[in-house]
Amino acid sequence: MTEIKKVIEVEGLVKRFGSFVANDHLTFDVYKGEIFGFLGANGAGKTTAIRILCGLSHPTSGKMTVAGIDAGRPEEIKKRIGYMSQRFSLYDDLTVNENIELYGGIYGMTMKEIRQRREELLTRLSFSQYGEMLIGSLPLGLKQKLAFAVAVFHDPEIVFLDEPTSGVDPITRRQFWEMIYETASRGITVFVTTHYMDEAEYCDRVTIMSEGRIVALDSPAALRGRYNTATIEELFVKIARPKTETA
């Protein structure tokens, strides 16, 4: 990345649920326009971290800014981010057009803007024929792609994707990542969590989490080099197994 502007700064982020520490002193920065991956097994604390960054959950302690705004002003942050959860997030009983109108409207876009951008979007995805169809009647892969398109419809500075490809077939995953690249090329920072090791290779930088802590953070190539492994998967097995000493 040639840009060095930081869009997310996190320092000493801790989240406790009772005696369980879900996030243990996370510290990292995310740069504008990059694809930043959070990799970890289920329960490693990825979702907790992404929920805190989105303002869905309050940290126990630590400092952070998102889109240049302090975490103390979540309402301002929310206007500048997009979010897609691992659960499907569009309304089955509304049409494609209505879903887009809804999210556009919620993010304060005018009807004129929405119509115009929707046109562009559906044409780009060659979804034009689906505009008046109910979301519930579309196949999962289409829905998932649409959900992503809707999450970035309002041109956020950052989009958070929480395991966006879980339960999707390999071809759709591939197409989904093409959309992610295309989005990043428009200058939207992509923050994505995943437990698919191969997806980590697509990221500009990867954070590997284990038991609530960050055990490694760098570009996939640098990480492979440092730990002398052929793939991220191998690397993951090497360093992120529970009860392993951190690097």
Place this chain on the structure above:
Amino acid sequence: MKRFMAFVKKEFLHIFRDYRTLIILFGIPAAQILIFGYAVRTDLKNASIAVLDNAHDDVSNDLTLKLEASDFFTISNHLSSYDEIDATFKQGKIKAVVIFPEKMASALTREGSATVGIIADGSEPNTASLVTGYTTGILNDYSSALTQQLTASLPVINPEVRMYFNPNLESHFMFVPGVITLILILISALMTSVAIVREKEFGTMEVLLVSPLRPWQIIIGKVAPYFFLSLVNVIVILLMAWYVFGLPVRGSIALLIAECMLYILLGLSIGILVSASVDKMENAIFISFMALMLPSLLLSGFIFPIENMPKIYDYVSMVLPPRWFVEIIRAIMIKGAGFAYIWKETLILLIMTLFFIGLSAGKFKIRLGEGGK
């Protein structure tokens, strides 16, 4: 505001697109009015009875004619012996048998008294007590008329009864307020809690919470359509009551609507509280149903008078909003009472509303703080 309207519009789309919601919204009230109106009657009309006349004299003939002439009874069987009684009851067509004794007229004139037997079908206790009550009434009328004829000079006290507010004791007067009470709590509490929990269950609530919409905007956006539709419902029910049963609103309609709005608000705040407490739609339905519908039906005084219940139920019913609302709506609709007569009940509902809103606001905050599932 524009963001908010986009959200409210979507909620209306949900409602109008789901025929099940529409059925609950408009089908159930209509059905309830008609069912309660025509099927569930607490007054008596044309009940079949049998007569066993052992006398066949002037008095028994007169009484038989009087029974037949009243709107309450139809005499479907004339029995000739006691042996037929059991079989006739078992056929299930008649509700009671009236038995005139032998030589009834002469017993009356000579001894000054005669005994008429009334055997009612005790397997339907409500009908049985109605039937015996009405029959006794007819007999009493007859005998007091007789007494007056014979002893015109003696002073006699004649009770003259008038049912104030409801001269014919029509049951619509009771059930229309009851149906409104029930429907409003059903729509406002049950449907909103389900609508909110649905967002949680499908994961769309998270997306909404990440959006610039404030949590209170989301909640108000979810409940606003139901508030509006509940009001439409009140008006539909009142119009139906007026056209189908000729039941007018005697008091101020504006006051009635205002009280309905307060009650809807209370229902919505309960619905919000339920939705803040559960994550599954079935649980929301279960809680709303068990905690609201059944008590509303049984303990609000809408069907079973609270005065007749053990004291403990009386106390239990005091924490139930429907009890107070039934009082209010009856007072306005049937008695034509003004606000001066119902301010106490109104205040109770208002306090309950504030209590539930406070409680659910707190609950939502805590859940957001815990961030979680």
